[in-house]
Amino acid sequence: MKFKYSVIFTALILSTVLTLWERQVSKHTGQSAHVYFEVVFLQSSANGIAQLFYDVGAGFREADSTTASVIKSSTPILYRFPLPEGDYRALRFDHINCEATVTLSNARILEVNGTVLQTISARQLVPSQQIQFSKVEGDSVQVTTVVGANDPSLNVSLVTPFSLKSDNKGSFTTPLKTGLVFLITFSICLFLFWHLPWQMNLGQKNFMPFFLTKYYLVTVLAFIVCLAVMSIYNKHPDEHSHFVAAQYYIDHWLPPAIGEPAVRNTYTMWGHSYLDTWGIEYFMAGKFAYLLKPIMEEFIATRLFNVSLFLILLIVFFHRAHHNAEELIPITLLLITPQLWYIFSYFNNDAFPLFLSLLVISEMTYKDSPLNQFLNATPALQFWKGGLLFGLLLGILLLSKQNYYTFLLFLGIWLIYKAVALETGSKLLPKVVINKNLIAKYSFIAFISFSVFTARFVLDVAINGESSLTSIFSMNILFGNSASKSKLLAYREEITMYPFRPSTAKTDLQATHYSTYLKDKGLKYGELFSKWHWHESTFKSFVGTYAHMSLFAPPFYYDLMAILLASFSFYILLCITLSKNRSLLFLMTVALLAIGGVIFISTYHSWVNAFQAQGRYLFPTTGILGLLLYQSRSYLHQWITNAFISCLFLMSVYSFLFIAIGRINL
Known part of the structure; x- marks a missing residue:
């Protein structure tokens, strides 16, 4: 009886909150x-x-x-x-x-x-x-x-x-309509909470995604497909530049030579072309579009390439979670922000590395994955195909966006930690025992990864007589002036307008675009936040900003998302800290350092190169947090964790459905 009363009380409280939230939504989605x-x-x-x-x-x-x-x-x-x-x-x-x-x-x-x-x-x-x-x-x-x-x-x-000013037209302002909203939400909440205990133990501490998680993810897939097929061309960030790069590979098999006239149209006003990057997503999207070209427009086909990546993720994770729902844990992070959905709804180079990073995490967490079969095999080369597959995934990710290098470093540290055991030694230092078998297998994986990277390097040299590695976006920070004599920079100097030429920054700094080279122009690092509001723009575009960074949700949405994400993060860190699990505490420390590194690299790029306060640069944290969430599942309360994810999902649905899908073509 007490349980029934608690369910009714919980449904009553939640329906009241939802009704007030609906009133707030109506208030902020009026005329203005x-x-x-x-x-x-x-x-x-x-x-x-x-x-x-x-x-x-x-x-x-x-x-x-x-x-x-x-x-x-x-x-x-x-x-x-x-x-x-x-x-x-x-x-x-x-x-x-x-x-x-x-x-x-x-x-x-x-x-x-x-x-x-x-x-x-x-x-x-x-x-x-x-x-x-x-x-x-x-x-x-x-x-x-x-x-x-x-x-x-x-x-x-x-x-x-x-x-x-908002005129609140169409909002539920009358007592009758407000009462109707309350009645509907109360009925739904009562039904769900009455049946949830049969699906998951509310008192169970071990976190496991509950039965609605798969339905959530399928709903997200439906939203992604809708936006992909209904939004008009070039309504999304840099879609034209991404598309023309993929379009080149519809009729070609090899990257173009630097300065090739046929790809002049792929260069932006900044002097950059995505054909100069090393990622294979443009080649794959081009061939995907070639297959679908007879039945649809090419730009729609490239969008469906990214949609197919999301579909593959669902197939892989659903298959692996068939007997154990814990295997869904890493992918549940796709539910907490609609910006992750958004990058799968149009063609870009953010979805593919995110796709790879989640596959990599699944290989590490799923006990029967090809990787774990390889690592756990007694004969060193038994199940070697698992090591080959994992090495290929890491190698392809190494060719993709450079902000995922922090993610790769995080994985490397964690894998090495698992190969090292600390036993009781002297009074001052513990005895270090190294699993040589694991180290040998890690070496095989690393060899495969760097072989992929080397092959792409050789291909670049074969086509251009040199490698554009040191000229690719931001790499000159690592290699200094050695990049200044490359063919790619010389070509950019030739085709780019004066304010965007690489030489302009050295000879006429004040003539460069106002948002570039801020550090050289005297801006202090802290002024990225106080004057340029880097954190505000980045957070908004991390949890829901669409079109050309111009389609926003009402302010209350970002406030609620900030509260929910901060509370969820604090809860996870608190549970891990209280666990006193040495291995988990180490993972949390490395994860926090990696996340801090991702954030710092994004701010540093905005400070040194060009101000781009965009949440997509923080997407490598998804895989990092996915592994941390999976490893800490034994210390997370099932009901509380699922409640956080569900609330973030509902907020994300509001943003994606009513802001992205509802207003993208306006």
């Missing part, structure tokens, strides 16, 4: 969440980035702005910039961030339903800085920047300041 600054680019002579600044009381600043990628085009393209709630005093439109001629027309502020709040004529777009020529013709204005421009801007001359 669906208001945009809209402008038509009749033509643009260059690729670039447009940025709208709005003064809502603190002047023009990065925190109060939104951006969109501008495509070089001779045909009209419509761009929209979302406007949050606030009292708008002024607008500034940085229509492009490079030397270019752009023709603008039909600027206006309107609601998503088409209601126009203000019409902005061509004469209201007034040149502000780095503009050489401006000509108004009818309802359009042609703007030509000065030579070498890196921050041209137009002041938007508003007829009058305006305010955007």
Whole structure:
């Protein structure tokens, strides 16, 4: 009887919280969440980035702005910039961030339903800085920047300041409708909590994903497919640049030579092409698109390549969890933020290394995996295919994004730790016993991994006569000036506009783009946070920012996600600390250092190279946390851990369904 009362009480409390949350959602998704600054680019002579600044009381600043990628085009393209709630005093439109001629027309502020709040004529777009020529013709204005421009801007001359406030239309504001929401949520909560005890022991301390976890993951797959097939082309970060790199491999089998005319269109205004990277995802996506080309558009096919990666993860983990749900633990981290779902819904180079890292973790945690069969075999070379497979996975990951090097280092330290045993020795130092059999097998795996890396290096030399290794993004930090004579940097110097040329940073630092080389321009490391708000932008884009970093959820969403993630992290660390398990404490320490390393590398890149406060640079932490969560499962309370994951999943569903899917094409 006491149990029944506790279930009813729990359902009552949760339904009350959900009802209040729904009211909060309705409050923050009124008119202002669906208001945009809209402008038509009749033509643009260059690729670039447009940025709208709005003064809502603190002047023009990065925190109060939104951006969109501008495509070089001779045909009209419509761009929209979302406007949050606030009292708008002024607008500034940085229509492009490079030397270019752009023709603008039909600027206006309107609601998503088409209601126009203000019409902005061509004469209201007034040149502000780095503009050489401006000509108004009818309802359009042609703007030509000065030579070498890196921050041209137009002041938007508003007829009058305006305010955007939520009108709460459509929210459950009447007592009757609020009562209906409460009744529905109470019934659902009561049903779930009444039946959950039959599916999982609420008093059990050992964490195991409960029966809804698989349904959660299948739901995520459905969301990913929806966004992949419904969103229009190039609505996502750098999708065009990623796509044209994959498109090259539809008809080719080998990487292009540096300077090959056929790939000139793959280079961005920054002088970078994803064909210069060593990852194999572009080759695989290109061949995948080749197979699907007869039945669908090529860009949709490349998106479905990333969708297939998520599907493969589900198949592998579901198969391995068939008899033991513990094997789902590493992949449950995909449920805690919709940004992880987002990268599988369009083609990019973030999904593939994440996919590899989770497969690697599964190989380490699943006791019957090919890797563990190889490591546990008594004859050294029995089940050698397991070592070969694991070495190939690590080698391919080594070719992928460099921010996963910290993840690989973390794995290496943990694997070596498992091969070393500490026994009672002298009074001062313990006796170290090394498992030579494991070390030999680790050496075999390392040999396979570096063989993959070496093969790619040799291929690069065979095609170009040298390796572009020291020229690839940020690698010159490690190798210094040796990269300055490479063919790749010479080609970038030739094709890139002046503000983005590598030499400009050395000869004319102030002419470089405003967001690059901040350290050299005198910005202190701490000012990344106090002035540039690196942590705010990174966190938002880690838990749900879509389109070209311009589609946000209401502020309450980020506040709740921060509270939930901080509480969940604290709970896990507390349980591990209280366990007093030496091995687990060591793993936690190494994991925290690795996570700190991932964060520091991201901040350092923003400080030294180009400011890019994006949550995707923190995705290597997913595999790190997946292994930590799995190893600490015996010390985590089942109900509490599943409750945290479920709450984060529900918040993520709200963001992905109503913000990403609901507004991506607006």
